[in-house]
Amino acid sequence: MDLLLTFIQKAIGQGIAILFGATGEIVTEKSGNLNLGIPGIMYMGGISGLMGAFFYEKNVANPIPLIGLFISFLMTFIVSALGGFIYSFLTITLRANQNVVGLALTTFGVGFGNFFGGSISKLAGGVGQISVKTTAAAFRASVPVLNKIPIIGDLLFSYGFLTYLAIIISLSMTYFLKHTRKGLNLRAVGEDPATADAAGINVTRYKYSATVMGAAIAGLGGLYFVMEYYGGTWSNNGFGDRGWLAIALVILALWNPNNAIWGSFLFGGLYILYIYLPGLTRATQELCKMLPYLVTIVVLIISSKRNKHESQPPSSLGKAYFREER
Amino acid sequence: GSSATKESSSDTIQTQSSESASGDTQDDASAIKVGIMYIGDENEGYTESHMKGIQEMKTALGLTDEQVIEKTNIPEDESAYDAAVDLADQGCNIIFANSFGQESYMMQAAEEFPEVQFAHATGYQAASSGLSNMHNYFTSIYEARFVTGVVAGLKLNELIENGTITAEQAKIGYVGAFPYAEVVSGYTSFYLGAKSVCPTATMEVQYTNSWADMSGEAEVASQLIANGAKLISQHADTTGAPSACEQAGVPNVGYNVDMTSVAPDSALTSAYNNWAPYYTYAVKSVIDGTKMDVNWCQGFAEGAVGITALNEKVVAAGSAEKVAQVEAAIKDGSLHVFDTTTFTIGGKSLEDLIAEGGDYAKYADYVSDGYFHESELASSPSFDLRIDGITELTE
Amino acid sequence: MSKDIVLLNKEPFIRMVKRDSITTVKAWFIRMIAVILALIVAALVIVAITKQNPIEVYLGMIDGAVGSKRRLWVTIREILAMLCIAVGLTPAFKMKFWNIGAEGQILMGGTAAAAFMIYFSDKLPSGILLIVIIIVSSIAGLIWGIIPAFFKAYFNTNETLFTLMLNYVAMQIVTFCIVFWENPTGSNTVGIINSATKAGWFPSLFGNVYGLNVVLVLLLTTAIAIYMKYSKHGYEISVVGESEFTAEYAGINVKKVILRTMMVSGAICGFAGSLIVSGASHTISTSTAGGRGFTAIIVAWMAKFNPIAMILVSALLIFMQQGSVQIATQFGLNENASDIITGIIIFFLIGCEFFINYQVELRKKSKEGK
Amino acid sequence: MEQVNAIELKHVTKRFGEVTANDNVSLTLKKGEILSILGENGSGKTTLMNMLSGIYFPDEGEIRINGNAVTIRSPKDSFSLGIGMIHQHFKLINILTAAENIILGLPGEKKIKMPQVVEEINALTRKYGFDLNPMQKIYDMSVSQKQTVEIIKVLYRGADILILDEPTAVLTPHETTKLFQVLKNMKEDGKSIIIITHKLNEVLELSDRISVLRKGTYINTVETKDATVESLTEMMVGEKVSLDIKRTKPTNQKKRIEVCNINCRNKEGLPVLTDASFIAYSGEILGVAGISGSGQKELLESIAGLQKLESGQIFYHTPEETIEDLTKLSADVIKEKGVRLAFVPEDRLGMGLVGSMDLTDNMMIRSYKDGRSFLVDRKKPRKLASKIVEQLKVVTPKLETPVRRLSGGNVQKVLVGREIALNPTVLMVAYPVRGLDINSSYTIYNLLNEEKKKGHAVICVIEDLDVLLELCDRILVLNSGKITGVVDARSTNKEELGLLMTGTGEEKHKDE
Numbered sequence A: 001m002d003l004l005l006t007f008i009q010k011a012i013g014q015g016i017a018i019l020f021g022a023t024g025e026i027v028t029e030k031s032g033n034l035n036l037g038i039p040g041i042m043y044m045g046g047i048s049g050l051m052g053a054f055f056y057e058k059n060v061a062n063p064i065p066l067i068g069l070f071i072s073f074l075m076t077f078i079v080s081a082l083g084g085f086i087y088s089f090l091t092i093t094l095r096a097n098q099n100v101v102g103l104a105l106t107t108f109g110v111g112f113g114n115f116f117g118g119s120i121s122k123l124a125g126g127v128g129q130i131s132v133k134t135t136a137a138a139f140r141a142s143v144p145v146l147n148k149i150p151i152i153g154d155l156l157f158s159y160g161f162l163t164y165l166a167i168i169i170s171l172s173m174t175y176f177l178k179h180t181r182k183g184l185n186l187r188a189v190g191e192d193p194a195t196a197d198a199a200g201i202n203v204t205r206y207k208y209s210a211t212v213m214g215a216a217i218a219g220l221g222g223l224y225f226v227m228e229y230y231g232g233t234w235s236n237n238g239f240g241d242r243g244w245l246a247i248a249l250v251i252l253a254l255w256n257p258n259n260a261i262w263g264s265f266l267f268g269g270l271y272i273l274y275i276y277l278p279g280l281t282r283a284t285q286e287l288c289k290m291l292p293y294l295v296t297i298v299v300l301i302i303s304s305k306r307n308k309h310e311s312q313p314p315s316s317l318g319k320a321y322f323r324e325e326r
Numbered sequence B: 001g002s003s004a005t006k007e008s009s010s011d012t013i014q015t016q017s018s019e020s021a022s023g024d025t026q027d028d029a030s031a032i033k034v035g036i037m038y039i040g041d042e043n044e045g046y047t048e049s050h051m052k053g054i055q056e057m058k059t060a061l062g063l064t065d066e067q068v069i070e071k072t073n074i075p076e077d078e079s080a081y082d083a084a085v086d087l088a089d090q091g092c093n094i095i096f097a098n099s100f101g102q103e104s105y106m107m108q109a110a111e112e113f114p115e116v117q118f119a120h121a122t123g124y125q126a127a128s129s130g131l132s133n134m135h136n137y138f139t140s141i142y143e144a145r146f147v148t149g150v151v152a153g154l155k156l157n158e159l160i161e162n163g164t165i166t167a168e169q170a171k172i173g174y175v176g177a178f179p180y181a182e183v184v185s186g187y188t189s190f191y192l193g194a195k196s197v198c199p200t201a202t203m204e205v206q207y208t209n210s211w212a213d214m215s216g217e218a219e220v221a222s223q224l225i226a227n228g229a230k231l232i233s234q235h236a237d238t239t240g241a242p243s244a245c246e247q248a249g250v251p252n253v254g255y256n257v258d259m260t261s262v263a264p265d266s267a268l269t270s271a272y273n274n275w276a277p278y279y280t281y282a283v284k285s286v287i288d289g290t291k292m293d294v295n296w297c298q299g300f301a302e303g304a305v306g307i308t309a310l311n312e313k314v315v316a317a318g319s320a321e322k323v324a325q326v327e328a329a330i331k332d333g334s335l336h337v338f339d340t341t342t343f344t345i346g347g348k349s350l351e352d353l354i355a356e357g358g359d360y361a362k363y364a365d366y367v368s369d370g371y372f373h374e375s376e377l378a379s380s381p382s383f384d385l386r387i388d389g390i391t392e393l394t395e
Numbered sequence C: 001m002s003k004d005i006v007l008l009n010k011e012p013f014i015r016m017v018k019r020d021s022i023t024t025v026k027a028w029f030i031r032m033i034a035v036i037l038a039l040i041v042a043a044l045v046i047v048a049i050t051k052q053n054p055i056e057v058y059l060g061m062i063d064g065a066v067g068s069k070r071r072l073w074v075t076i077r078e079i080l081a082m083l084c085i086a087v088g089l090t091p092a093f094k095m096k097f098w099n100i101g102a103e104g105q106i107l108m109g110g111t112a113a114a115a116f117m118i119y120f121s122d123k124l125p126s127g128i129l130l131i132v133i134i135i136v137s138s139i140a141g142l143i144w145g146i147i148p149a150f151f152k153a154y155f156n157t158n159e160t161l162f163t164l165m166l167n168y169v170a171m172q173i174v175t176f177c178i179v180f181w182e183n184p185t186g187s188n189t190v191g192i193i194n195s196a197t198k199a200g201w202f203p204s205l206f207g208n209v210y211g212l213n214v215v216l217v218l219l220l221t222t223a224i225a226i227y228m229k230y231s232k233h234g235y236e237i238s239v240v241g242e243s244e245f246t247a248e249y250a251g252i253n254v255k256k257v258i259l260r261t262m263m264v265s266g267a268i269c270g271f272a273g274s275l276i277v278s279g280a281s282h283t284i285s286t287s288t289a290g291g292r293g294f295t296a297i298i299v300a301w302m303a304k305f306n307p308i309a310m311i312l313v314s315a316l317l318i319f320m321q322q323g324s325v326q327i328a329t330q331f332g333l334n335e336n337a338s339d340i341i342t343g344i345i346i347f348f349l350i351g352c353e354f355f356i357n358y359q360v361e362l363r364k365k366s367k368e369g370k
Numbered sequence D: 001m002e003q004v005n006a007i008e009l010k011h012v013t014k015r016f017g018e019v020t021a022n023d024n025v026s027l028t029l030k031k032g033e034i035l036s037i038l039g040e041n042g043s044g045k046t047t048l049m050n051m052l053s054g055i056y057f058p059d060e061g062e063i064r065i066n067g068n069a070v071t072i073r074s075p076k077d078s079f080s081l082g083i084g085m086i087h088q089h090f091k092l093i094n095i096l097t098a099a100e101n102i103i104l105g106l107p108g109e110k111k112i113k114m115p116q117v118v119e120e121i122n123a124l125t126r127k128y129g130f131d132l133n134p135m136q137k138i139y140d141m142s143v144s145q146k147q148t149v150e151i152i153k154v155l156y157r158g159a160d161i162l163i164l165d166e167p168t169a170v171l172t173p174h175e176t177t178k179l180f181q182v183l184k185n186m187k188e189d190g191k192s193i194i195i196i197t198h199k200l201n202e203v204l205e206l207s208d209r210i211s212v213l214r215k216g217t218y219i220n221t222v223e224t225k226d227a228t229v230e231s232l233t234e235m236m237v238g239e240k241v242s243l244d245i246k247r248t249k250p251t252n253q254k255k256r257i258e259v260c261n262i263n264c265r266n267k268e269g270l271p272v273l274t275d276a277s278f279i280a281y282s283g284e285i286l287g288v289a290g291i292s293g294s295g296q297k298e299l300l301e302s303i304a305g306l307q308k309l310e311s312g313q314i315f316y317h318t319p320e321e322t323i324e325d326l327t328k329l330s331a332d333v334i335k336e337k338g339v340r341l342a343f344v345p346e347d348r349l350g351m352g353l354v355g356s357m358d359l360t361d362n363m364m365i366r367s368y369k370d371g372r373s374f375l376v377d378r379k380k381p382r383k384l385a386s387k388i389v390e391q392l393k394v395v396t397p398k399l400e401t402p403v404r405r406l407s408g409g410n411v412q413k414v415l416v417g418r419e420i421a422l423n424p425t426v427l428m429v430a431y432p433v434r435g436l437d438i439n440s441s442y443t444i445y446n447l448l449n450e451e452k453k454k455g456h457a458v459i460c461v462i463e464d465l466d467v468l469l470e471l472c473d474r475i476l477v478l479n480s481g482k483i484t485g486v487v488d489a490r491s492t493n494k495e496e497l498g499l500l501m502t503g504t505g506e507e508k509h510k511d512e
């Protein structure tokens, strides 16, 4: 029972970071931009939030948790948005190839994260000495009162606010895309920018906003991981390949943020399943770690066989748009 | 000697250390060059401790910055060979490497540069390599682990006494990297330490299959806790496990670094290596032109291992006294960590098993005088027996 | 008419106009400027975050990459591996098949090479063993390439993610194999395979350990350049890449071309695995591919699939990478700083292509009477 | 009060690199009139209109809307000036509904109130006499339905200046008539309209005035009542041209292609051809008529080996009087058998040619496999390319120009030229003159006639019934995938064809 409960809790914990990334990428892709820089941006987001909190706590005698939280949140938001901006500038304004820019951004972002992670580690007095206890505690604070309910409390109310924020963002993004004018316009931009343009939509502005916003949301995944999951510390490459899984989740979710929610929990569960399955050897554990990737592949195949118009990627995905081009 | 060090100190930050060390440096200390390649960098606890050791060696021997070339993030492939020979090309007289998988590449380089000394930490092949310039070194970290085990045992006792858990529930969870002697020896010594004060203690070990997988370590710790572990220890390099323990409120023992920054309310202490004694010894041997040990392994007595300050907030009352007592006993040789009377394998004593022959016969060389002589035949750990009371969850 | 009229008198401030053509000299001039600008920006970053003299840092990089004969050869070896992978990716990308699975294909090739080195070192004479290794590693990469190609051809499955996921599957397969090959048990390290016999290793050629690497990769590069530009297969690849309908119309068996091209692409990447394992590291680990599969995409793309340009681009990137080892040592700038610098340079190089393809026109004041 | 013009273009120039698409063009659209703009392919009509719709920005010149000088930087600016453009190629988002497409990019409340939008759209469709389900997805729509959406989209925005770029190119005569009625209703409503079309009879029927462009320059504007097909053509081309199709009697007819009871389905699994059987003879032009989407495309593609057959058989009778079974053979196998089948598909750049490749490489599409060599031979294709450029007067800067850059008419010439160069015994062409100006159209008709004279079998799908009647020897009529008749072109008339095309079952099928 305890094991199952912990498993579900941890699966959700693992999933949330991916969920932020996937939601951000969905918003981005809806504008026709395939941002393979998301994994890098998540590193950038994570480290900048940590740095914000770190310097705040370091320079203030009695840090106030909420201020630390606010600063780190803002830092993450700004820096990851900046990552999205670099991508946007290169691909939208300069019409560079999206895949190349994305991959380069990932190289850059991971380097950025690890470099500054190392730097503040040094400032903090060595490895594992970074700690933004106060801020992290604020991020980790679970829902008061409700979290005391047995089982239900653990299952539903034991998480920090970012967990709930991730879900709220996903739900509201779905609503945004489906029911609002701006959402409709955004979808149009991703489907066919020339048509959207002819309809009077400012394609460039939509692409920029969606990509920058998407990056900022994805960056929160990094912040979540550093703050709520790790409790306010840094380990180089500690975020692993979750950014790539987030991109995979976009397809699994068929570009619908609501689907990404359960999808992320599934991924989270598969990610740690090997620890919970009894009787595995080291070798079979390694095979078990393939599961998230294999499941993605299977879903990919299944969803490609079902050739529904609505479950296809935005049709201009990956292509640059230039009004005067034919 | 002092003139040389003063000259070179002018342009670097090294000033105060060279001055303080100038006393007993040999004349040709200024001519020597030291190279070291690390598996990681200063952002990784294990490498960081080596870096500290090198720094202290520099201070102690009065070497300048130019005399020590440090290469970071050298993986366990041909890059290790490239790095080693590059250091040799740059005129290093002695070259160190700190990761297990770099050993064969070190040997390849050692063969090519017979006049350069190559020293490899955690490895085991120097003696058998037939290369006179190849050396292995390690610390008796198991001693420190035993002591941290004692701290853990006392904590378990406290939990039993104040009724939080029953004596039967005194289960330890252990986050291990890989199932080979270095780790097995480590967790066994930790367990024996805990058991020496808390006889009902049991232990479960789960591997992460990585030396530095922060998330994996955190997840394994969480799983062990969910599985009933009341205390967590680790032999892997990140702060993942303590960070998970802090959230779950479970006391824990770390490795390499003081964990109180990530786990202020749950970290007890950590076992750590102090590499300075070896680096000082090795470089000094080269300066002096004396022969270096093929296998070097030292522990508490020589200050090569230790435990970080006890976290008074968390440790059981009286821990400090007990720790002092155990440390003293280890130093004076009255306590042997792998005392064969303290553990059984399948219900039998190790001596009996060796006498029976079979698979266990190979341990005959290691066991005498009532204890397993860890790290004496070779510097790297060799205790890889699975003793009673410990369950490996990964089969 | 009741509708209110909007008077808009401002002409857009800058406008982009597509260039018809640009001379090669001018294009390279623009690229040169981009590199210089990138180096200046990177220098500013270096100063900002490390307070080091950037010129010295750059000199340190040069020293690290080509400062000695041995370093030069290590750099060449790495360039060759990168080039080989980029060459391997070329047919797939020309076909608009987004193979970002080179990493996995390299790993599978490397694993196959390692397996044969381990299991057949005493069963086959060394020359034959080497040939067998090259063949099986190519086949392993080929298999890893043909799986996503099959699903792309028959179910139109998105290959970008498929190949990406296969990278991780390959990674796990390597880890799985290491459990059986590691020495000593439990250590997770395979160590140098056949260090005594050197069975399955690339032999020295022209007195150089990496001589064979040079010969093989340059041969391969030439072959692929010809294959793409002058062969019927190459033509088919271009047509399929541009339009599947046209391809069918032209009587091209699209499925066959997709499969065949990914076989070629995967096989070359698999061969790169043996180049790395048999030709350099003589071991296998999860870092055998080491991100080369991703970097090679950037290389192939930035070079616009031109083999000569690919040599230049991989040289530039590898130069940065090798140089970074030195600056880490010399200035305590850790290697991640070089990722940042490399990122900046790539951004500039990608960005400058815009100015090669488009002309920027500023608002002309003279006209627009009102 | 002085009457202001809806649009005044003054000395407008637009260049694309070396090409001057519009050179000092001045043009006026009066309020409440329908103005036709005529011009050969590439004469700059679309470019000119695109400057009004905000797609392009003029290099020089002035635009006045309702008397005021304006700067149009984007489609949005254009909308706010009350200009609505219906583009040559539909600008609709396939996965969205009609209603969603219509409100795209419009300001309004954040949340979309769909029922309200639908009501507004229905009001518009009632007013002008359209037939449209606002909740239908675009991908489920026929061409004419899509065009309806485009027009309503413009009206919904309150445009009072409408620009239609070749709106009738893809419509059936019946649909065209309906469209023209709607346009006349709008004119009554006070709207000003510009229409671009290559069909001169439509121009004469619909417009009040006609402006003509030639090679980017403005030639003249005439009142429709003073114009004739001949005078307009002369203005466009700059010289007198004869517009006759010289139809000869078929001689020495032999069976060439025999199609027996073929059935096939489209991607969605719906039947597109049902039990179709016919025979095409050598030395004749067999026309295929039908409203769009009746299975014309599939019919040709089945023969060419590009369409999966469910059942039925296709035979090829060689000139040597042997019979080859082509059933279920793919294009490459058919070619390997030595069957000389040429096919000009409807989608020129999406199927017949590769847009990004140059002329030489496009020539190779049909011949690259020739010879045993592993390497391709580019010498012959290059020769062929320059031959076609020369003989068919293809306008291209050089042979290395990507064909995407050529104008539609020139693209078509390249394609037809290449197919004829195969020296085929069967030539199939789909919509050979769609979007082509009148001069280019006649060039193509003559090419088809020459093939016929050579004794080859020509099968062509053409939507213009007048042309069918004038050009073909026999006409095969399709209705919803069924062959409803094969008639003699010399003795039939438009009414008979119209009946066969629509039949009685048509309305029923559409409602399903």
Ligand SMILES: Nc1ncnc2c1ncn2[C@@H]1O[C@H](COP(=O)(O)OP(=O)(O)OP(=O)(O)O)[C@@H](O)[C@H]1O
Pocket (backbone or CB within 6 Å): A324, A325, A326, D016, D017, D019, D020, D021, D022, D039, D040, D041, D042, D043, D044, D045, D046, D047, D048, D407, D408, D409, D435, D437
């Ligand atoms: N996007 C573009 N880029 C470059 N040149 C262009 C572009 N669009 C049009 N042109 C040039 O402008 C000229 C006029 O093209 P335009 O499309 O206006 O012709 P058109 O009169 O509409 O022809 P058609 O009757 O076939 O529609 C062409 O010769 C072409 O060279």
Ligand SMILES: Nc1ncnc2c1ncn2[C@@H]1O[C@H](COP(=O)(O)OP(=O)(O)OP(=O)(O)O)[C@@H](O)[C@H]1O
Pocket (backbone or CB within 6 Å): A325, A326, D016, D019, D040, D041, D042, D043, D046, D088, D395, D404, D405, D406, D407, D408, D409, D435, D436
């Ligand atoms: N992107 C472009 N770059 C350069 N030239 C172009 C481009 N687009 C069009 N052109 C030029 O414009 C001319 C006409 O183009 P356009 O496609 O408008 O002709 P079209 O007759 O309208 O074709 P269609 O009727 O099929 O649309 C051609 O001569 C071509 O050279």
Ligand SMILES: [Mg+2]
Pocket (backbone or CB within 6 Å): D045, D046, D047, D088, D165
């Ligand atoms: Mg046009």
Ligand SMILES: [Mg+2]
Pocket (backbone or CB within 6 Å): D042, D046, D088, D408, D435
């Ligand atoms: Mg046109």
